[in-house]
Amino acid sequence: MSSIISSIMPLFVSSLLSSCTSIKDSVKLCNFNCSQSQGITVQAIDDSRVLLIALKIDAGSFQEFRCDKDLVLGLDLESLSKILKQGNNEEYLTLMAEDSPDNLMAVFEDKKKDRISEFSLKLMDIDSDVLTIDDMETDCTITLPAYEFAKIAKDMKTLSESLKIVVTKDSVKFNAEGQIGTGSVILKPHTDMDKPEESVKIELNSPVALTFGAKYLNDIVKATSLSSTVTIKLTDKSPALFEYKLPSGYLRYYLAPKFDDEE
Amino acid sequence: MSSIISSIMPLFVSSLLSSCTSIKDSVKLCNFNCSQSQGITVQAIDDSRVLLIALKIDAGSFQEFRCDKDLVLGLDLESLSKILKQGNNEEYLTLMAEDSPDNLMAVFEDKKKDRISEFSLKLMDIDSDVLTIDDMETDCTITLPAYEFAKIAKDMKTLSESLKIVVTKDSVKFNAEGQIGTGSVILKPHTDMDKPEESVKIELNSPVALTFGAKYLNDIVKATSLSSTVTIKLTDKSPALFEYKLPSGYLRYYLAPKFDDEE
DNA sequence: CGAACTATTG
DNA sequence: CAATAGTTCG
Numbered sequence: 001m002s003s004i005i006s007s008i009m010p011l012f013v014s015s016l017l018s019s020c021t022s023i024k025d026s027v028k029l030c031n032f033n034c035s036q037s038q039g040i041t042v043q044a045i046d047d048s049r050v051l052l053i054a055l056k057i058d059a060g061s062f063q064e065f066r067c068d069k070d071l072v073l074g075l076d077l078e079s080l081s082k083i084l085k086q087g088n089n090e091e092y093l094t095l096m097a098e099d100s101p102d103n104l105m106a107v108f109e110d111k112k113k114d115r116i117s118e119f120s121l122k123l124m125d126i127d128s129d130v131l132t133i134d135d136m137e138t139d140c141t142i143t144l145p146a147y148e149f150a151k152i153a154k155d156m157k158t159l160s161e162s163l164k165i166v167v168t169k170d171s172v173k174f175n176a177e178g179q180i181g182t183g184s185v186i187l188k189p190h191t192d193m194d195k196p197e198e199s200v201k202i203e204l205n206s207p208v209a210l211t212f213g214a215k216y217l218n219d220i221v222k223a224t225s226l227s228s229t230v231t232i233k234l235t236d237k238s239p240a241l242f243e244y245k246l247p248s249g250y251l252r253y254y255l256a257p258k259f260d261d262e263e
Numbered sequence: 264m265s266s267i268i269s270s271i272m273p274l275f276v277s278s279l280l281s282s283c284t285s286i287k288d289s290v291k292l293c294n295f296n297c298s299q300s301q302g303i304t305v306q307a308i309d310d311s312r313v314l315l316i317a318l319k320i321d322a323g324s325f326q327e328f329r330c331d332k333d334l335v336l337g338l339d340l341e342s343l344s345k346i347l348k349q350g351n352n353e354e355y356l357t358l359m360a361e362d363s364p365d366n367l368m369a370v371f372e373d374k375k376k377d378r379i380s381e382f383s384l385k386l387m388d389i390d391s392d393v394l395t396i397d398d399m400e401t402d403c404t405i406t407l408p409a410y411e412f413a414k415i416a417k418d419m420k421t422l423s424e425s426l427k428i429v430v431t432k433d434s435v436k437f438n439a440e441g442q443i444g445t446g447s448v449i450l451k452p453h454t455d456m457d458k459p460e461e462s463v464k465i466e467l468n469s470p471v472a473l474t475f476g477a478k479y480l481n482d483i484v485k486a487t488s489l490s491s492t493v494t495i496k497l498t499d500k501s502p503a504l505f506e507y508k509l510p511s512g513y514l515r516y517y518l519a520p521k522f523d524d525e526e
Numbered sequence: 527c528g529a530a531c532t533a534t535t536g
Numbered sequence: 537c538a539a540t541a542g543t544t545c546g
Contacts, residue, residue, distance in 0.1 A: 025541095155349040180342040181366065181384040183349070188377045200377070225527095 003071050003101070004034050007063040008093045012247065015226060016057070016093075017084040019251055022223040023053050024077035029126050032073040034097075039065065039249065043130050051216050052239070052254040054133065061248040063092075073097060073104055074126040083119045091115075097123075133254065138233040138241070139208040140167045143201040144187065146230040146244065150221040152185050157214040159183050162258060166209040167234060172202060176214070197228035208234045210257040220253045266334050266364070267297050270326040271356045275510065278489065279320070280347040282514055285486040286316050287340035289479075292389050295336040297360075302328065302512065306393050314479050315502070315517040317396065324511040326355075336360060336367055337389040343367075346382045354378075360386075396517070401496040401504070402471040403430045406464040407450060409493040409507065413484040415448050420477040422446050425521060429472040430497060435465060439477070460491035471497045473520040483516045 008016065023030075023044070030044035030053075039059040045052050059065040087093055087108040096105040101123055108117040152174050156163050160178035167173075174185045192198040223244045224230075233241040242253040271279065286293075286307070293307035293316075302322040308315050322328040350356055350371040359368040364386055371380040415437050419426045423441035430436075437448045455461040483505050487493075490507040497503050505516040 151349075151351075155345075158345045179385075180339060181346070181382060183346065183380065183382040185349075185380040186378070190375070190377045 003069050003099045004065075004067045004095065004097050006040075006065045006095045008061070008095070009063055010087075010090055010092065012061055013084065013087050013091070013093045015061075015246055017081065018226050019055055019057075019223070019246070020077050020081045020084060022226065022251065023055065024081060025222060026051055026219050027053060028078060029074065029076055029124065031126050031128050032075055033130070034067045034071040034073065036065075036067045044128070046216075046219075050213065050256045051219065052131070052133075054250075054252040054254070056249040056252075057246065058248040061246070069099055071097060071099075071101065073101065074124040075104065075121065076124065079121055083121060086117060086119070091117075136235070136238075137205070138238075139204070139206040139235045140233070141201075141203040142167065142172050142232045142234070143199070143229055144172075144232075145198055145200075146224045146227055148187075149230050149232075150224040153214065153217040153221045156183060156185075157218055161214050162211050163214050163217055164209060164211045165232075165234065165240075166207075167202065167204065168207050169202070169204050172200075206236070208236050210234055210236070210240060211259075212240065212255055212257055216255050220255065223251050223253075226251060266332045266362045267328075267330045267358065267360050269303075269328045269358045271324070271358070272326055273350075273352055273354060275324050276347065276350055276354070276356045277352065278324075278509055280344065281489050282318055282320075282486070282509070283340050283344045283347065285489065285514065286318065287344060288485060289314055289482045290316060291341060292337065292339055292387065294389050294391050295338055296393070297330045297334040297336065299328075299330045307391065309479075309482075313476065313519050314482065315394070317513075317515040317517070319512040319515075320509065321511040324509070332362060334360060334362075334364070336364065337387040338367065338384065339387065342384055346384060349380060349382070354380075399498070399501075400468070401501075402467070402469040402498045403496070404464075404466040405430065405435050405495045405497070406462070406492055407435075407495075408461055408463075409487045409490055411450075412493050412495075413487040416477065416480040416484045419446060419448075420481055424477050425474050426477050426480055427472060427474045428495075428497065428503075429470075430465065430467065431470050432465070432467050435463075469499070471499050473497055473499070473503060474522075475503065475518055475520055479518050483518065486514050486516075489514060 026046040027044040030042055033041045036059065039061065040057040042055040083106050091108040091110050094107045104121045104123055106119040106121065153163065156174060156176040159180065160176035164175040165172065166175060170188060172187050176183050187200050189200050189202045220242050226246060227244040231243045239254040239256045242255065244251045289309040290307040293305055296304045299322065302324065303320040305318040306316070346369050354371040354373055357370045367384045367386055369382040369384065416426065419437060419439040422444065423439040427438040428435065429438060433451060435450050439446050450463050452463050452465045486507045489509060494506045495503060502517040502519045505518065507514045
């Protein structure tokens with residue numbers, strides 16, 4: 001009867017919650033697309049149409065995942081977050097929806113089975129075009145510690161509304177120019193043997209310099225807790241990709257750069 | 264070429280940042296006076312002209328300090344704080360300015376040298392008269408734990424806008440009288456052998472009773488993290504001195520008392 | 527890192 | 537007045 005049954009372990013519940021809270025400041029409503037082969041995928045664009053968010057939660061993320069028929073669940077992320085927050089970290093979560101669902105059922109169960117919380121969340125029809133995004137070749141790919149990128153984005157926002165990222169073979173420079181002064185942070189690639197997640201990697205096909213809205217970068221950086229590293233792919237005059245890898249899946253942000261005339 | 268080069272070790276960067284944040288609620292703009300012999304001195308008066316702040320950072324605070332020609336750097340403390348905050352605690356800071364500078368350069372370097380952050384801060388012309396303050400004989404000198412003074416100042420502010428400090432040979436009394444009631448904290452001198460910074464000392468030439476604005480005391484107390492103790496020097500009908508000693512230098516506040524007719 | 531408080535905005 | 541973002545404290 002139920003078209004989607006998924007049991008999620010405590011570790012992943014917090015990951016799902018973090019994903020929702022990371023996204024919900026940019027997008028309020030979005031469709032969760034469920035299929036047996038793809039798991040759950042979400043694609044949404046912020047109101048200003050500058051930031052595209054793509055979340056993918058593989059079926060392998062779930063202890064059990066069954067989706068007899070492809071489903072589109074239109075969800076209010078704020079409401080979903082509220083429900084997910086109610087699960088204590090020790091609890092298992094089961095999500096369920098019927099074939100033509102009006103509601104998403106969420107059931108938290110304590111391991112000891114002496115506590116069950118059930119929630120039903122109203123679903124909504126949300127217009128959205130799902131874009132196919134090619135895995136194009138990019139001018140460069142940078143991997144750095146997620147917290148480091150977060151600190152740069154936050155710090156630089158105090159100086160300017162725009163952040164310029166300049167990548168050369170042996171460095172990546174984050175540059176902000178504002179009223180009170182200017183600031184640059186320059187990172188050089190290096191490999192940390194003991195803590196690989198602390199490494200900074202640059203793969204370069206072609207040097208690139210792009211400017212982004214600091215506000216959007218600060219929204220992106222809300223996903224920092226999801227992954228120890230972030231991967232940034234830049235191509236001249238194209239949207240940049242910021243990717244946070246999940247245990248089994250990913251949260252990707254595609255951000256359109258500012259062009260010279262609007263800087 | 265550069266008139267001032269100073270390299271600051273991580274410990275002292277946080278001390279400089281704390282000084283700025285302590286002061287910036289009272290004074291937004293102020294001149295940093297730099298000279299080879301004196302290091303960096305700052306003097307500023309709050310808008311109401313009741314509180315005078317004197318910060319002295321000796322040349323010995325710096326790993327290296329060179330100032331070929333005396334310089335006056337007009338700085339916005341809010342902006343300076345923003346930049347100082349961007350340093351991670353492990354990083355070395357170098358400050359630089361030219362002979363007739365428009366900008367102050369600040370460079371953070373990671374030990375591993377794979378990360379460099381550079382900032383340039385616009386300087387401004389700020390009118391200010393530097394007062395010479397004599398080290399006059401005072402009626403009494405009190406030394407007490409900084410956190411204890413902070414707690415008294417904060418607690419008493421909830422009772423009254425004014426705080427009266429009464430010093431006799433064997434006690435110092437902090438007294439607040441307000442609408443909802445009155446409160447006093449009385450400290451007696453004592454020496455703590457194990458933790459000298461917990462001691463309370465009173466040196467008295469003449470008993471004194473002065474009243475201060477609680478608001479100003481609460482601004483002063485923001486410097487608490489800079490030193491384990493605070494030294495208070497009081498003289499009848501004169502501004503009081505509140506001194507926080509830095510590793511090499513000091514942060515002093517001179518606060519005019521309220522007189523009877525304005526209490 | 528989380529929580530509480532403050533400041534700001536609809 | 538309520539909700540939220542930023543800030544500061546433990």
